[in-house]
Amino acid sequence: xxxxxxxxxxxxxxxxxxxxxxxxxxxxxxxxxxxxxxxxxxxxxxxxxxxxxxxxxxxxxxxxxxxxxxxxxxxxxxxxxxxxxxxxxxxxxxxxxxxxxxxxxxxxxxxxxxxxxxxxxxxxxxxxxxxxxxxxxxxxxxxxxxxxxxxxxxxxxxxxxxxxxxxxxxxxxxxxxxxxxxxxxxxxxxxxxxxxxxxxxxxxxxxxxxxxxxxxxxxxxxxxxxxxxxxxxxxxxxxxxxxxxxxxxxxxxxxxxxxxxxxxxxxxxxxxxxxxxxxxxxxxxxxxxxxxxxxxxxxxxxxxxxxxxxxxxxxxxxxxxxxxxxxxxxxxxxxxxxxxxxxxxxxxxxxxxxxxxxxxxx
Amino acid sequence: xxxxxxxxxxxxxxxxxxxxxxxxxxxxxxxxxxxxxxxxxxxxxxxxxxxxxxxxxxxxxxxxxxxxxxxxxxxxxxxxxxxxxxxxxxxxxxxxxxxxxxxxxxxxxxxxxxxxxxxxxxxxxxxxxxxxxxxxxxxxxxxxxxxxxxxxxxxxxxxxxxxxxxxxxxxxxxxxxxxxxxxxxxxxxxxxxxxxxxxxxxxxxxxxxxxxxxxxxxxxxxxxxxxxxxxxxxxxxxxxxxxxxxxxxxxxxxxxxxxxxxxxxxxxxxxxxxxxxxxxxxxxxxxxxxxxxxxxxxxxxxxxxxxxxxxxxxxxxxxxxxxxxxxxxxxxxxxxxxxxxxxxxxxxxxxxxxxxxxxxxx
Numbered sequence: 001x002x003x004x005x006x007x008x009x010x011x012x013x014x015x016x017x018x019x020x021x022x023x024x025x026x027x028x029x030x031x032x033x034x035x036x037x038x039x040x041x042x043x044x045x046x047x048x049x050x051x052x053x054x055x056x057x058x059x060x061x062x063x064x065x066x067x068x069x070x071x072x073x074x075x076x077x078x079x080x081x082x083x084x085x086x087x088x089x090x091x092x093x094x095x096x097x098x099x100x101x102x103x104x105x106x107x108x109x110x111x112x113x114x115x116x117x118x119x120x121x122x123x124x125x126x127x128x129x130x131x132x133x134x135x136x137x138x139x140x141x142x143x144x145x146x147x148x149x150x151x152x153x154x155x156x157x158x159x160x161x162x163x164x165x166x167x168x169x170x171x172x173x174x175x176x177x178x179x180x181x182x183x184x185x186x187x188x189x190x191x192x193x194x195x196x197x198x199x200x201x202x203x204x205x206x207x208x209x210x211x212x213x214x215x216x217x218x219x220x221x222x223x224x225x226x227x228x229x230x231x232x233x234x235x236x237x238x239x240x241x242x243x244x245x246x247x248x249x250x251x252x253x254x255x256x257x258x259x260x261x262x263x264x265x266x267x268x269x270x271x272x273x274x275x276x277x278x279x280x281x282x283x284x285x286x287x288x289x290x291x292x293x294x295x296x297x298x299x300x301x302x303x304x305x306x307x308x309x310x311x312x313x314x315x316x317x318x319x320x321x322x323x324x325x326x327x328x329x330x331x332x333x334x335x336x337x338x339x340x341x342x343x344x345x346x347x348x349x350x351x352x353x354x355x356x357x358x359x360x361x362x
Numbered sequence: 363x364x365x366x367x368x369x370x371x372x373x374x375x376x377x378x379x380x381x382x383x384x385x386x387x388x389x390x391x392x393x394x395x396x397x398x399x400x401x402x403x404x405x406x407x408x409x410x411x412x413x414x415x416x417x418x419x420x421x422x423x424x425x426x427x428x429x430x431x432x433x434x435x436x437x438x439x440x441x442x443x444x445x446x447x448x449x450x451x452x453x454x455x456x457x458x459x460x461x462x463x464x465x466x467x468x469x470x471x472x473x474x475x476x477x478x479x480x481x482x483x484x485x486x487x488x489x490x491x492x493x494x495x496x497x498x499x500x501x502x503x504x505x506x507x508x509x510x511x512x513x514x515x516x517x518x519x520x521x522x523x524x525x526x527x528x529x530x531x532x533x534x535x536x537x538x539x540x541x542x543x544x545x546x547x548x549x550x551x552x553x554x555x556x557x558x559x560x561x562x563x564x565x566x567x568x569x570x571x572x573x574x575x576x577x578x579x580x581x582x583x584x585x586x587x588x589x590x591x592x593x594x595x596x597x598x599x600x601x602x603x604x605x606x607x608x609x610x611x612x613x614x615x616x617x618x619x620x621x622x623x624x625x626x627x628x629x630x631x632x633x634x635x636x637x638x639x640x641x642x643x644x645x646x647x648x649x650x651x652x653x654x655x656x657x658x659x660x661x662x663x664x665x666x667x668x669x670x671x672x673x674x675x676x677x678x679x680x681x682x683x684x685x686x687x688x689x690x691x692x693x694x695x696x697x698x699x700x701x702x703x704x705x706x707x708x709x710x711x712x713x714x715x716x717x718x719x720x721x722x723x724x
Contacts, residue, residue, distance in 0.1 A: 199605075228619075231616040232620075243562065247554065252616075280628070295677055
């Protein structure tokens, strides 16, 4: 055991153990999975300490790698964000973010209520200087060599103006460089057609602004893209407002799930098709793995002082472990600091661009 | 041949033969397919008459069932709608709509440029009294017993206000009653969450207005639905603005197409999986047919004086035939007249509702 890193040498991830649909047992199973793969990772675990200690004690791989923070309260899926911000001090979610704020962890992961997690993150970690609206970025299976595209924003129920969309482009580029090792990501702006005259006014304005920043921020701007390009190979990062992004991913997920169910039905249909499904099982499992949302579980909150990852509420151990891996990768790459530097260096220029754009409108 | 209906007894569909990606041969193959299934259907065919006559003469089933309208000009996919409206008089698209306007056809089908078709339809056929914004409705494979949901609007690049969304709900209900024989369709309003406090201001306003009209317009309002419900079984009609709808269907199509390609790859992977694909071929073909977009080819333009169907630009003969069948079904049901009556009876009340809603805001 002497060659094991000590807790201070480890990259520490702060985990809200209470928020998910399946309870803390699944979260602990997930961190155990990560710990067994990655010796460089450690945890601060937030929730009912007695329950958590019991679960952790059963996992040998977690020995000496978990610090506990006892929290009496839990944020539920029904709690309104405004309410949690006002009176959520005793919750495991609040505590998980506090570990990042205090510097004892390099990033936070929660399976809880998305709206509450974003509201608390904004209040406790604060937005990066120059960022108007933080965004949630997800990975979506695509035809690209890396197998996935980044899409943002997918989280909020509000509109984004041209300057917000520019910031999403900058943050998305930075994320894909650090999270997916793409040296020069291709950015696309989601619209209902690829012709430059199409779409809403703020999209045309954003098109011009993102174009202006491409060289300086070291990305390729491929212009407008369509819904079909979200799983396509035209762009690595798809920029859109949170409303459209949220509807798009849920439509894609729903369609994929319908096809999966119909495929299972088809294979059950006759003795011949049942035999076929046995013969094809390896190939089908490979396909399933390729588009498995659990492999890319985790929406990253961009634009905050610190890395926060929202894991799916219904995530199983594999899903939780994927979210932890993402938090670890981003922490190791110094993503949060790089993103802050990138936004700061362009914020002033973006301000100028927005001002000249708005003068242009008058 | 004496028991064949005469052309005047037939339901006549006006077809723009020139606009599609694959040219008039595919369109003529499509109408021949429809003609061989349905003895009650006749056609007015618009385009280069010499070319069309040659193609039609090769199909015995079309003998005596096609009237030709020679048009020297064609609307291309690149033409801007405004340009076509100004100088498109000699095009097959214009001519196809003219047949509906003059009453010589019961509906029009075109594979051409969507924006131009909508602009021309609005100019030549005019909006129904009381309709502010016509919408394009499509069918989407779903978990519902009927196998499909209606979604509208999917066509425009503009926002829709609460009153527009109410009209979409009314038109979508009427369409699903006449096109899909649903006596009491369930209407859902697309949002980023199902809680009533979520989403943009116009959605909350539309929620209240649609709710008020449900009883009178004979539909069930299931409230807010999410992207995952577009292929789901919670609602029969999904109401949204054209921007969000367009992005959602293209994301769904792109995801389905990616899965299809990956599935084909998986089956090619090994001798065993190749054998499996042969054994499963009947079941897989059944699945393919179930989600085949060609079976439900055709966006219906709602809110005009006359039925116009936009067939996919890349449609093959099966796709064209499906669009024609839809035009026929709607014409037979007297849909256009019923929709006009429905909108007229609710337009005045909607006006009142909008006014009281806007007073409420102040």
